[in-house]
Amino acid sequence: MKKIKLICLLGVFIITGSLYSQSEVIGSWKLDTNREKIEDQKGNFNLTKSVSTANGCISGYAERYWPSLDLQENGFVLEGYFKTNGKADAIMLIAGNRSALSAYTGWDFIMNKNGVLRFLVNDNNEKSKTLMSAQRSFDDGNEHFFSITWNPDERNITMLIDKKYKYSTSWDTSLGENKGRVFYIGAQPLATGGKTLPFKGQLRDFTFKGKLVEKQDAGNLEKMDKELARAAVEEPSLLWVDAKTLTIEGMGWNTGITDYTRLPDKYNNIVTSNVWRLSRHSSGIAVRFIVKGTNSISANWMLRGNGYMAHMTPQAINGLDLYIKQDGKWVFAGVGKPTKDGLEQETSIKGGFSPAKTYECMVYLPLYSGISSLKIGVTPGATVTAAPPNPKKPFVIYGTSMTQGCSASRTGMPYMSMLGRKFDTPVINLGFSGNGLTEEYFGTIMGEIDASIYFIDCLGNMLPFSPQEITDRTLALVRKLRSIRPNTPIVLIEDRTYAFAELTDTPTVNNRRPALKAAFNILSKESANLHYIEGDQLFGQDTEATVDGSHPSDLGMYRMFIVLEAAVTKIDCCK
Numbered sequence: 001m002k003k004i005k006l007i008c009l010l011g012v013f014i015i016t017g018s019l020y021s022q023s024e025v026i027g028s029w030k031l032d033t034n035r036e037k038i039e040d041q042k043g044n045f046n047l048t049k050s051v052s053t054a055n056g057c058i059s060g061y062a063e064r065y066w067p068s069l070d071l072q073e074n075g076f077v078l079e080g081y082f083k084t085n086g087k088a089d090a091i092m093l094i095a096g097n098r099s100a101l102s103a104y105t106g107w108d109f110i111m112n113k114n115g116v117l118r119f120l121v122n123d124n125n126e127k128s129k130t131l132m133s134a135q136r137s138f139d140d141g142n143e144h145f146f147s148i149t150w151n152p153d154e155r156n157i158t159m160l161i162d163k164k165y166k167y168s169t170s171w172d173t174s175l176g177e178n179k180g181r182v183f184y185i186g187a188q189p190l191a192t193g194g195k196t197l198p199f200k201g202q203l204r205d206f207t208f209k210g211k212l213v214e215k216q217d218a219g220n221l222e223k224m225d226k227e228l229a230r231a232a233v234e235e236p237s238l239l240w241v242d243a244k245t246l247t248i249e250g251m252g253w254n255t256g257i258t259d260y261t262r263l264p265d266k267y268n269n270i271v272t273s274n275v276w277r278l279s280r281h282s283s284g285i286a287v288r289f290i291v292k293g294t295n296s297i298s299a300n301w302m303l304r305g306n307g308y309m310a311h312m313t314p315q316a317i318n319g320l321d322l323y324i325k326q327d328g329k330w331v332f333a334g335v336g337k338p339t340k341d342g343l344e345q346e347t348s349i350k351g352g353f354s355p356a357k358t359y360e361c362m363v364y365l366p367l368y369s370g371i372s373s374l375k376i377g378v379t380p381g382a383t384v385t386a387a388p389p390n391p392k393k394p395f396v397i398y399g400t401s402m403t404q405g406c407s408a409s410r411t412g413m414p415y416m417s418m419l420g421r422k423f424d425t426p427v428i429n430l431g432f433s434g435n436g437l438t439e440e441y442f443g444t445i446m447g448e449i450d451a452s453i454y455f456i457d458c459l460g461n462m463l464p465f466s467p468q469e470i471t472d473r474t475l476a477l478v479r480k481l482r483s484i485r486p487n488t489p490i491v492l493i494e495d496r497t498y499a500f501a502e503l504t505d506t507p508t509v510n511n512r513r514p515a516l517k518a519a520f521n522i523l524s525k526e527s528a529n530l531h532y533i534e535g536d537q538l539f540g541q542d543t544e545a546t547v548d549g550s551h552p553s554d555l556g557m558y559r560m561f562i563v564l565e566a567a568v569t570k571i572d573c574c575k
Contacts, residue, residue, distance in 0.1 A: 026210050028207045029185065029207075045068075045208075058203070062182040074210055075152050077149045081203070084139045093186065095184065097183045101180040101342075102181040116138075119148055124176040124307070156169070178305075178306075178307050187199065239380045244259060252394070252430075262280075267279075275432045290360050294355060298348045299363065301373065306369070314337075319335055320363050332412065335410055394425060395416065397427070397428070397431065413557050414431075428449055436460070446481055453491060453573060454489070460496065467511050471519045488529065490531065494536075496552070496556075499543040533564070
């Protein structure tokens with residue numbers, strides 16, 4: 001019987017190993033400590049950033065994201081040797097791509113301060129999996145071989161140490177792509193530059209078996225069509241102005257709030273963790289200023305993360321939009337195109353300004369990322385001053401991903417931003433992707449802002465709730481808001497009609513709308529100035545206004561704006 005068990009075990013190991021034994025070695029690093037870069041013997045993946053040698057170990061990281069070394073749907077095997085100094089008094093990084101640059105999504109292989117090895121995976125939705133070497137410590141001063149295998153076919157991660165200690169766990173999802181995941185060896189990169197958590201000892205002979213992921217060469221396309229390229233800063237020297245000295249619009253609070261974010265610190269432990277993370281995104285926030293004497297406008301901004309979403313453009317996620325007021329109306333002028341990698345961004349937004357003229361400008365910030373700093377670049381000698389604050393009370397909206405801006409093509413195109421420009425009124429955007437759950441405490445949050453109109457557009461995220469729960473939550477939220485702002489108009493917005501072809505003779509039933517309407521009917525008897533927008537009209541009568549049947553394209557955003565414009569005009573509050 002023992003012989004049979006042994007044969008079966010060996011068979012399983014051979015089969016699993018055979019999945020990747022024939023995989024191509026796409027990266028190989030000797031890790032010589034006397035080099036200025038960590039050179040890949042295959043010539044694919046040289047690590048050239050912040051390369052240094054300390055504690056007997058060379059460390060460094062990549063200049064950019066490499067999808068081939070990311071743990072997604074392609075299996076890989078990472079192998080190599082490590083030897084500690086026997087002093088693992090802190091966490092030590094061996095290899096990975098999970099760091100502050102990717103908002104700590106990705107994977108890493110580390111040694112804990114007790115000498116236990118850990119392989120950690122974090123996907124884009126905060127789902128994680130940890131694989132540990134039980135309680136066995138490998139901080140003994142001896143050299144050890146390691147092998148990490150990701151098998152997406154069997155949804156399995158395996159850690160093999162010294163070819164005899166084997167640990168495995170299941171993993172049931174893809175990481176998704178995040179272009180902030182830069183590969184590193186020997187230490188973890190910091191968002192501000194430099195490294196942390198260095199390995200103390202020796203690392204050598206790392207190999208990475210997997211599949212080279214071919215990506216479209218955008219650089220060649222940009223050479224063929226110059227209009228596709230990011231605009232380089234046009235002038236050899238620029239006067240840089242910190243945006244914090246200018247007028248910031250779209251933040252509902254002046255104190256106790258982190259720069260370019262949407263909720264103050266006091267709500268960190270009140271809202272859900274998802275809402276708090278999304279509130280770090282700068283959707284709806286804009287910088288307004290007046291400039292004279294410049295030939296161009298450029299920008300330098302530091303992203304908090306450089307993420308990827310299949311149904312949104314990088315310009316909308318991470319970029320900037322420039323608008324200029326002409327004849328009393330806001331007119332689109334140019335975009336700040338982000339790079340696909342890295343956090344610090346710098347580009348020319350628009351040239352061709354007349355130095356003799358004065359321009360009132362507004363720059364919209366990223367929709368699905370946050371920024372920690374922004375500088376506006378102008379011709380030396382130009383004057384840049386803060387625009388006068390808008391005296392109008394803002395529109396305040398609490399809602400879903402569509403409110404936050406998904407899937408506009410650029411940062412100035414969400415329907416609420418269009419509405420703000422139309423009525424020249426500030427907008428406080430409290431849209432939280434997938435997390436506009438009609439929470440009662442948002443009545444308190446919204447009520448802190450003296451608004452011209454409050455909009456509630458949460459019904460699209462209320463699928464998990466029963467009709468009665470939707471009615472009850474709406475009643476609680478509006479009553480809370482009414483207790484603080486008894487006379488301000490409140491607009492309830494139904495969710496849109498999905499823009500799909502009907503494939504059966506059975507019509508789709510939306511039970512959420514009657515539940516919201518029931519709450520509206522009750523509330524209308526309790527107070528005045530309550531308004532209602534039906535969902536069927538939001539996207540129009542065709543199926544051409546979305547990117548995926550659910551989230552509006554620019555056309556869908558414009559159609560939503562037209563509907564809301566009519567409602568605001570009828571309310572007659574924003575002259």
